[in-house]
Amino acid sequence: GISILWFRRDLRLEDNAALYHALKSNYPVLPLFIFDKNILDKLPKTDARVTFIYDTISNIKQELQSAGSDLLIKYGKPEEVWPEVLKTYEVKEVYTNHDYEPYARERDDNMVEFLTSEKIAFKTFKDQVIFEKGEILKADKTPYTVFTPFYKQWQAKLNDFYTKPYPTKKYFKNLFQTKSLPLPTLMEMGFERSELEFPKLNYKNKLAHYAKERDYPALDSTTRIGLHLRFGTLSIRKAAQDAIDAKSTVWLSELAWREFYMMIIWHFPYAATDSFKKQYDKIKWRNDEKEFKAWCEGNTGYPLVDAGMRQLNETGWMHNRVRMVVASFLSKHLLIDWRWGEAYFAEKLLDYEMASNVGGWQWAAGSGNDAAPYFRVFNPELQMKRFDPKFEYIKKWVPEFGTKKYAQPMVEHTFARERVLKVFKEALS
Ligand code: FAD
Missing domain, CATH: 1.25.40.80 (Serine Threonine Protein Phosphatase 5, Tetratricopeptide repeat)
Known part of the structure; x- marks a missing residue:
């Protein structure tokens, strides 16, 4: 029999809690990664994160091969892949790390049920926090x-x-020894390689x-x-x-x-989709599609907002200060449901993290944890003067800034401020 280490959002061989515990189990360990169709089917075919995962997984595979083992890679829905895996291998135990999002919890609850019925132990560990x-x-x-x-x-x-790191390498001799296993191509899974540049891990300086x-x-x-x-x-x-x-x-x-x-x-898993403070779901959002599009494309006429959205569109990343400003602008100046903005960020951000994204958006809209009181509305002009006083950031992302070509503000600040205060007050009182 063997133990399986199931990789999900813990794509590394060093200092990995579940891998460490698996390697110390009584069975040789075969690592597994599933390209999950439940998740992938909802993504655009050029999604850069899929390329990142793919390259990371390929490197892990190589490292495991040089240790005489391999990474078993599957493409499908976990609930369909697992019965297949059990047909090929005599699996005694499954090791994996905790995952806290609603989808992941449901997936893992189903796994417990399925594996228990097969008399296989499902052992899970804290790793990502x-x-x-x-x-x-x-x-x-x-x-x-x-x-x-x-x-x-x-x-x-x-x-x-x-x-303290988990010293996994010390136990690599307990990896399952196997001849090499196949690696599907990105194309076979319906994805195209993204040319976006991924941030390197050299943050210490x-x-x-x-x-x-x-x-x-x-x-x-x-x-x-x-x-x-x-x-x-x-x-x-x-x-x-x-x-x-x-x-x-x-x-x-x-x-x-x-x-x-x-x-x-x-x-509070409900807060992944509903307002944390529930009365905020009574707000009558305007949800104007044209205005939403202008925001997405960085054509609002507010330079800091536009610079941020263009940075996001071009690089898959936006500076935190600017995330706060664009989120406040969408939910308060334009009165567009924070969930629209949350979904747009989810599609574009390389560092998209459901918990932080929903948290950040609800903070900006006022409906979340520790949020500023609703009557505090960011002034995007003042934010620009304070945090980009020489317009360096603005000029980098909005080259037409300061010329006649640059858009007029799509909504006047004082007007927008009074409008949002009125609408929020109606919903919240
Ligand atoms: P650094 O400033 O170097 O911080 C290091 C790490 O700390 C970050 O990578 C992140 O993991 C964590 N972190 C920093 N600030 C926050 C924060 N406010 N909340 C939670 N974690 C934080 N962060 C995400 O990781 N994913 C998201 O999808 C995301 N969406 C956001 C949406 C909005 C509307 C707002 C206002 C913020 C969001 N953030 C999100 C938080 C923050 O903007 C980013 O973590 C940060 O800008 C990432 O850049 P960095 O890696 O250089 O962070």
């Missing part, structure tokens, strides 16, 4: 819904134990100046590790330890924001 689920709770054992006290406890609890520079979109001062945390090509334990070593508490707190939102999605 430092603290998960109910590890950080209020004194009354309920989850935090506000970041600051959550972070206080998160930081107090953090010590070397939680950042950013940490020293992060606190001072992170809010200025013209500076390349943030680490761009979002994609790597999303797919597990970087271990969160390593990132947290690097933050501690560099004494960058501000950056450490950003990693905690990520965990805060994952904790929220775990305890």
Whole structure:
């Protein structure tokens, strides 16, 4: 018999909790990755993240081959792939890492049922966060819904134990030895190779100046590790330890924001699609399709908004300060449902993370955790003057800025502000 290590969003061989435990089990370990049709069928054929996953998986496959083993790769729906796998191999145990999103939970609940009926153990581990689920709770054992006290406890609890890497390589001799297994091509799965450039993992030199520079979109001062945390090509334990070593508490707190939102999605899965504060779902959004299109394309006439949207469209990434501004502009100035913006980001962002994206959008719309009160409406002109005073970021992404060709503001700020206050007040009082 064998153990299977099922990779999902933990695509690395070093410091991987489930892989470590699998390698210490009583059976040789065969790693598996499923290109999940339930997810892939909804994506555009040029989705860059699929290329990233594909290349990562190919590298892992090679590394495993040089250890005499291999990566079993399947393309299909997990519920159909698994019975096939069990026909080919005598599987005794399945090891995998926790996954907190609603789809993943449903998939894993079904797995437990299926594997139990086959008398196979399903063993799961915490890997993608430092603290998960109910590890950080209020004194009354309920989850935090506000970041600051959550972070206080998160930081107090953090010590070397939680950042220690899992020494997987030491146990590679316990990998299942096999002749080489096939690798489907991207094309066979209906995808095209994306030419987008993926951020490299060389973030350490950013940490020293992060606190001072992170809010200025013209500076390349943030680490761009979002994609790597999303797919597990970087271990969160390593990132947290690097933050501690560099004494960058501000950056450490950003990693905690990520965990805060994952904790929220775990305890309040409804907030993946509904407003966290439910009365916000009474808001009468205008949802004007033409205005939505102008926002998507970066033609609103507000330079900071347009620069951000064009950066997103061209590179698959947008600076955090600008994400806040464009999200506020869509939900408040244009009164378009935050879910439209959330879905657009989900399609475009390389670092798309459901929990953080929904969290960020609801924060901007006012419906979420720790959100600014609804009557605080970002002024995109003031934000630009404050955070891009020399228009460096703007000029990079909006070359026609300052010329006659540049669009007029699609809505006047004071008018938009009064309109949103009225509409929100009606829904919320
Ligand atoms: P850095 O500033 O270097 O931070 C390091 C890491 O910390 C990030 O990669 C991320 O994992 C985490 N982090 C930082 N800020 C936040 C935050 N506010 N919330 C949660 N995690 C954070 N982040 C995503 O990872 N995926 C998303 O889909 C996403 N959508 C967002 C949508 C909106 C409307 C807003 C306002 C923010 C969103 N964020 C999202 C948070 C933040 O903008 C990005 O994490 C950050 O800009 C990514 O760049 P970086 O990797 O250089 O981050």
